Amino acid sequence: MSGITISNLTKRFGSNTIVDDLELTIDEGEFVVLLGPSGCGKTTTLRCLAGLETPEGGTISFGDRTVFDAKTHTDVATHRRNIGMIFQSYALWPHMTVRDNIGYPLKVRRKKEALRSGAVDKAAAMVDTGHLLDRYPSQLSGGQQQRVAVARGLVAEPDLVLFDEPLSNLDARLRDQVRTQIHQLHQRLGFSAVFVTHDQSEAFALGDRLAIMKDGRLEQCDTPQRVFDEPGSDYVAAFIGMGNRLVLTRHHEGWQTANGDVLDLGSRSPERGGADEIIARLRPADLHLHRAVEDAPHGSTVLHATLVTTEFGGRHYDVLVDVAGERLTLQADTREHGAWLPTAEEGAPVVVSFNPTDVRTYAADPARSAERESVAV
Template identity: 55%
Template sequence: MAYVSIEGLTKNFKGNPPTTAVDDLHLEIEEGEFLVLLGPSGCGKTTTLRCLAGLERPAEGRIVAGSSTVYDSARRVDVAPDKRSIGMVFQSYALWPHMTVRKNIRYPLAARHLRDKIKDGSVERIAEAVHCGGLLDRYPAQLSGGQQQRVALARGLVSEPDLVLFDEPLSNLDARLRQQVRAELHELHRTRPFTAVFVTHDQSEALSLGQRMAIMRTGTIEQIGNPREVFEHPVSDYVAEFIGMSERLELTRNGDGWSCDGQALEANGNHVPISAPAGVVRLRPDDLRLVEDLSLLRDNELGLEATVMDVSYGGRHLDVSVQLTGSDTRVNAQVSTKSSGGQLDRWATGERTVIAFELRNARYFELESSLAVAA
């Protein structure tokens, strides 16, 4: 049986227009599992967490955490937030400014009268685990952003709750710190496992932290699986876009072959697995290659003629935006600066080019339903 189980969770907000923020959501989390909820702004991630924590009252559904039912609309069960064994870490660190780090971390233990834990050194141990052991007597204002976020992590974990909820806790940190605290959190979970739901809109954070990841769309879960499954086999056009397959081409059947915006595609022996008269192909920008003309395509590649619209330098790569010839479809290619032999000026705005890609790197979706077709 799952450790945390969410069944048919629905939360509406009044307003003009009314919103169904969470829409018949089902989710099961195993004990010790680190589950990531990934989705764009407004898809219902925070509302889902707030329902779990008891900070919002759902219209429908049932939530079981550990051994207790904390919410059940049918049986009118609604356990108060402070009676649920749930730790929370938010985007804003929300530390008490007038309390030392020690008192901030101790707060959840004091609020729940867990005196034994206060005495047994839990505060000091968790502070050590998040590398804040030396900061216990400081005040939040005397800490850097990264240190404050580590203290917030310690506070969320100190009482060893049944479930720890994280709402985009790393997004306020600068890029380098975000990477560092992310790695520390990963290690912490590996060495002292706890059950977690971690919300983010950042796909790389989701891939690196999640043992499973759930992709959310308008209040429901569109796909759930381990990061590799989701990354390699997105079930829909929506999921594909969200996990980095940002480039989208619509193909239509053209006799025995296919065309894209009026350009015929040489199939080169490649099999396009779409059976409908039209479909969608999704690709990652770094799976696209730019070549001078169609004669330079490799055996297993397809190509489309285009014009370079913009080039920007990205360090290890160039971002080249092209527009397909005879259409207004834009495609962005990420071209390695290593593989282009350091020829940073090879592509210039206004130049003719060909985007080349291998069909095995693409994922296919039905145009109507946006659902994946098996390759």
């Protein structure tokens, strides 16, 4: 097998198009993370890959083997696609022991030799569950159940492993542990994987490439570093942590906020002749709080704001400020701001600065601009 190719994949439920002409390739051994908000079609895409849904259009190939083709009515059954599946709900059989659960895919595929030669023990050992083989799922913790599900997903040495938010039912500490284990197993075993999540830190940690999905289509597909550095759209920027959004209008050589600050966006300033309204996106970590303009570093871009709330977070305060009705979040160092910030009142004037290289700009949503114009008229 050499890689998986998905072309023009379309899946509808009734009149709703859930997966919309999707194009994606997964190289052999590659770990692709499918990232997107609830309802955008992530699970449906995995189910199409697994052969659990019949798409209305498109093709899916595993290497040079076509497993689905809407035109020729090719639709290879799930158990003949050689895939492993690991879900959010561990989906272990309650009436089977851990040994029988892990061995189940081998039984279904009639891999008797593997069953006899200790494949189940090997898979269990990979995720530290070798001592649990005689227990039933109800006698395991959530973290142990999910590790058993990982062993079951990998036992038959699948070409492609599908993960559907496998960590989201685990508490923070276990989530980190199981995530690291999945990462190590992928490096050791080299299977191809599609891993669905809506958690950006999971996506950055695990993905060779991130595929960001919106309404059944891919909005951007690139390495974690590229997606982090250059989110391809306002939607992607918002989704991968650039939660701060400011609408700016053109003002001579600069860009103006709704309360009249003219900002220097440096090399991120769109060319002249383009739109007169843009969206600026910034990460909370790239915004800095000051009491006055003079305190902002030389060369930084400054904004006048008012304080909304301050919450103590240990090393830093989580701060919410207002810029003419738009809310920005940032973190302020406790040692630097502890003397004044906790007692500052709501509505107090503050200054926010950022380095112009950290801003990303996008064309404003045309529907929104039209709405503003009609209000102005």
